[in-house]
Amino acid sequence: MPDLTPLLGTRAQRGFLGTVVLQGIVVLTMTGISFGKVAAHVNTGSNRLFRTLPCYFALFILAQLFHIILTFDALNLRNIIQVVGLLIFQACLTIYGGIQIQETRTALVQTPGADCATNYVTCSGPGSLWAAIEPFQIVVPIICGLALGVMIYFTWKLYQEFGWAVFRMVGADPELKDMFRYYQIMIVLLKFDYFAFTGLTMQLLILVLADRSAQFALTIAAIPIVLILLTACGYAVGQEIKWLMQISLTLMLASEAYFIYKFSRLFASGSRHQYDSTRKSLGVFIVASFFLLLATFCVGIKCYLDFDKGLKSSKIREPNSLPRWRRDAMRESKSAHPMSPGPSPDVRATYYTAGEPLRERISIE
Incomplete structure (x- = not known):
C-alpha cells in the first residue's frame, strides 16, 4: 500500500x-x-x-x-x-x-x-x-x-x-517507467554535481587564494559557467528542449577536460608544491567529480534519446509525492468546487488511493 x-x-x-x-x-x-x-x-x-x-x-x-x-x-x-x-x-x-x-x-x-x-x-x-x-x-x-x-x-x-x-x-507502461527512472536519476546526479563542483572550487580557491595568478582567475571564471550549465541542463531535460540539452552535453565534455587539467596540476612540476598537504584528498575528490560528471553525461544522452516519446506529457507527480502544502491546496480546491470534474482518465490512472478499488488504467501511447 x-x-x-x-x-x-x-x-x-x-x-x-x-x-x-x-x-x-x-x-x-x-x-x-x-x-x-x-x-x-x-x-x-x-x-x-x-x-x-x-x-x-x-x-x-x-x-x-x-x-x-x-x-x-x-x-x-x-x-x-x-x-x-x-x-x-x-x-x-x-x-x-x-x-x-x-x-x-x-x-x-x-x-x-x-x-x-x-x-x-x-x-x-x-x-x-x-x-x-x-x-x-x-x-x-x-x-x-x-x-x-x-x-x-x-x-x-x-x-x-x-x-x-x-x-x-506514469502508469503501467514499462517503457515510460524506464524513461522516467532515467529522468529521475539524471536530476539526482545534477544535484550531486552541484556539490562536487562547488566543493572542488572552494578547495582550490583556499589553496591558491594568495596567488593572484591565471589559475586563480580561471577558477573564479569557471564558477558561474558550470553552475549555469547544470541549471540549464536540468531545465532542458525536464522540458525536453533539444538544442539546450545539446549545448549542456557539449559543455559537460569541456568540464571533463577541466577536471583532467586540474588533476594534472596536482603533479606538474610548476604547481605540485601548492598541493603538498592536500594532493591525496584533492586528487580523490577530482577523480570522483570526474566520474560523477561522466555518469551525468551518459545518463543525459539516454534522456536526450527519450525526448519526444511521450514522457514529457506523462510527468504527472503523485499527490502523495507533492509537498504537503500542495496537497492541502488541492484538497481545498476540490472541496470548494465539489461539482468540478475530476482528473482526466489518464491522470486518474497514475493515482493510487487508499481504501478504494483501482480504476481501469488507460495505457499511454
Whole structure:
C-alpha cells in the first residue's frame, strides 16, 4: 500500500533525517575543534601546508549542510533513488574523513624528531599540536561509518514505505517507467554535481587564494559557467528542449577536460608544491567529480534519446509525492468546487488511493 503519511510522519523518515542531522552536529563539532586548535597557534594562510585545515573544515561544513538539505528533499519527494544516492555520498564522506587524517598529519608534522617543548606545532610526539587534534580527526570517519550503517537500515524501511513512488508515476507502461527512472536519476546526479563542483572550487580557491595568478582567475571564471550549465541542463531535460540539452552535453565534455587539467596540476612540476598537504584528498575528490560528471553525461544522452516519446506529457507527480502544502491546496480546491470534474482518465490512472478499488488504467501511447 502506498505511503499516505505526511512528511516525517513515520519512524523511518524521522530516523533517517535525525541520523544525518546528529552526524552533522558531531562532525562539525570535531572538525571545528581541530581547526580552532590549529588556528590558535598558527596562521593557516601563512603556509601552504597549513591550508589543508581550513580546506578540510570548509568542505565538511558544505558537505553536512548539503547532506541535510538533500535528505529533507528526498523525504519530501519520496524519492528512493535520491536516498540511495545519499548513501553513496555518505560512504564518500567516510573515505574522505579517513584520508584527511594522514593529510592533516603531513601538514602539521614537519619536524617529527624535534623537541615538542620548543616545536609544539611541527613536532609529532606527546604534547604536540598533532597529538592534541588527532583524536578529533579520528572520530570523524568513525562517526560517518556508524551513521552509514544506521542510514542503510532506515533506507530499507523507506523503500518499503515509498519505494514504489518513483516507478509508478506514469502508469503501467514499462517503457515510460524506464524513461522516467532515467529522468529521475539524471536530476539526482545534477544535484550531486552541484556539490562536487562547488566543493572542488572552494578547495582550490583556499589553496591558491594568495596567488593572484591565471589559475586563480580561471577558477573564479569557471564558477558561474558550470553552475549555469547544470541549471540549464536540468531545465532542458525536464522540458525536453533539444538544442539546450545539446549545448549542456557539449559543455559537460569541456568540464571533463577541466577536471583532467586540474588533476594534472596536482603533479606538474610548476604547481605540485601548492598541493603538498592536500594532493591525496584533492586528487580523490577530482577523480570522483570526474566520474560523477561522466555518469551525468551518459545518463543525459539516454534522456536526450527519450525526448519526444511521450514522457514529457506523462510527468504527472503523485499527490502523495507533492509537498504537503500542495496537497492541502488541492484538497481545498476540490472541496470548494465539489461539482468540478475530476482528473482526466489518464491522470486518474497514475493515482493510487487508499481504501478504494483501482480504476481501469488507460495505457499511454
